Amino acid sequence: MNALEIKDLDFAYESGKNVLSGINITVEEGEFVCLLGRNGSGKSTLARLINGLLAPTGGSVSVFGMDSSDKKNLFEIRKRAGMVFQNPDNQMVASIVEDDLAFGPENVGVKREEIGERISYALAAVGMEEFRHSTPSRLSGGQKQRIAIAGVLALKPDILILDESTAMLDPKGRGEVMKVVKDLNKNGMTIVSITHYMDEAVDCDRAVVLSEGKIVMQGAPREVFSRAEELARYGLNVPKAAYIAQKLRENGLPIADDIYEGEALEKALCGLFQKG
Ligand SMILES: Nc1ncnc2c1ncn2[C@@H]1O[C@H](COP(=O)(O)OP(=O)(O)O)[C@@H](O)[C@H]1O
Numbered sequence: 066m067n068a069l070e071i072k073d074l075d076f077a078y079e080s081g082k083n084v085l086s087g088i089n090i091t092v093e094e095g096e097f098v099c100l101l102g103r104n105g106s107g108k109s110t111l112a113r114l115i116n117g118l119l120a121p122t123g124g125s126v127s128v129f130g131m132d133s134s135d136k137k138n139l140f141e142i143r144k145r146a147g148m149v150f151q152n153p154d155n156q157m158v159a160s161i162v163e164d165d166l167a168f169g170p171e172n173v174g175v176k177r178e179e180i181g182e183r184i185s186y187a188l189a190a191v192g193m194e195e196f197r198h199s200t201p202s203r204l205s206g207g208q209k210q211r212i213a214i215a216g217v218l219a220l221k222p223d224i225l226i227l228d229e230s231t232a233m234l235d236p237k238g239r240g241e242v243m244k245v246v247k248d249l250n251k252n253g254m255t256i257v258s259i260t261h262y263m264d265e266a267v268d269c270d271r272a273v274v275l276s277e278g279k280i281v282m283q284g285a286p287r288e289v290f291s292r293a294e295e296l297a298r299y300g301l302n303v304p305k306a307a308y309i310a311q312k313l314r315e316n317g318l319p320i321a322d323d324i325y326e327g328e329a330l331e332k333a334l335c336g337l338f339q340k341g
């Protein structure tokens with residue numbers, strides 16, 4: 066069964082014009098999909114539609130076969146599709162990490178004995194075991210966001226949706242969070258990561274680019290990154306090396322189309338000129 070199936074989805078807020086139009090995305094279990102797009106392209110709206118905070122104006126969204134516009138499914142969908150947001154401070158409810166992580170499971174009626182186990186599992190998954198009794202406000206941004214992820218993991222979701230979850234972090238914090246997300250995916254977690262940092266999409270299975278509420282590009286990251294000028298048109302910060310590689314290609318240099326980061330480009334160029 067697909068983790069996520071979005072079919073011919075349209076969405077408009079109130080009586081406004083469509084913010085999303087004709088969206089089709091299928092995410093298989095275990096896949097790591099990145100959703101890219103400039104501010105206002107509709108990414109957060111799509112995330113809210115996935116976990117049933119919003120209902121489609123047209124078309125459908127289903128999570129593990131459950132239609133999100135059927136209210137009966139919402140409880141189960143929200144349990145299975147865990148959301149992590151941008152600001153970790155807004156996602157903390159308690160003054161001790163352990164209590165914060167207990168909050169979600171308590172709310173859905175998990176038994177007391179099991180809650181402790183879930184907290185241990187969630188902290189281990191984000192590499193934060195030694196912070197079980199810490200105060201969240203004392204943690205760094207990256208650590209806070211890892212605790213926010215642990216809070217979602219304590220609900221045992223099957224798919225994790227991250228909406229710009231690294232946007233407020235420094236490079237170190239971003240690296241920490243990305244590593245946790247990649248490790249979770251290696252262990253089978255389905256991931257939908259919304260970001261406008263192109264380098265975060267380099268290792269995903271599939272990148273989907275949204276512009277003005279429509280899917281404008283979709284493919285393996287190497288395919289998407291090789292279309293540097295097109296990406297720039299959609300307002301995305303193309304990795305500089307991808308842009309240069311594309312220019313060199315257009316000018317007849319044999320640069321492979323899967324080169325989009327600095328080191329690989331340097332190697333390719335060295336190879337070329339040493340030969341000549
Ligand atoms: N609650 C809302 N009511 C009306 N319009 C909204 C609301 N939230 C977002 N929008 C509009 O929907 C469009 C897409 O926004 P959003 O999904 O937040 O994009 P992104 O997450 O890619 O920045 C924007 O034009 C935005 O102004």
Ligand SMILES: [Mg+2]
Nearest residue numbers: 108109110229
């Ligand atoms: Mg957003």
